[in-house]
Amino acid sequence: xxxxxxxxxxxxVRLKEFLGVEVPSEMKKVSWPTKDSVYxxxxxxxVSVLLVxxxxxxxxxxxxxxxxxxxx
Numbered sequence: 340x341x342x343x344x345x346x347x348x349x350x351x352v353r354l355k356e357f358l359g360v361e362v363p364s365e366m367k368k369v370s371w372p373t374k375d376s377v378y379x380x381x382x383x384x385x386v387s388v389l390l391v392x393x394x395x396x397x398x399x400x401x402x403x404x405x406x407x408x409x410x411x
Contacts, residue, residue: 372380
């Protein structure tokens with residue numbers, strides 16, 4: 340077996356060990372959020388996005404009107 344084939348085989352063995360042993364072990368240590376926490380965080384994100392979008396739309400209208408007035 341050439342050196343290149345040994346590296347490929349070694350890479351596959353390491354990947355299999357990583358996905359089969361290490362990942363499940365680490366996933367057991369994860370502190371998953373509760374359903375209520377996810378809902379409240381999602382609501383906060385949606386409200387924030389809507390507020391920022393509204394703010395940007397208002398600023399855009401103001402600048403558009405100002406530039407239209409300047410270009411006349």
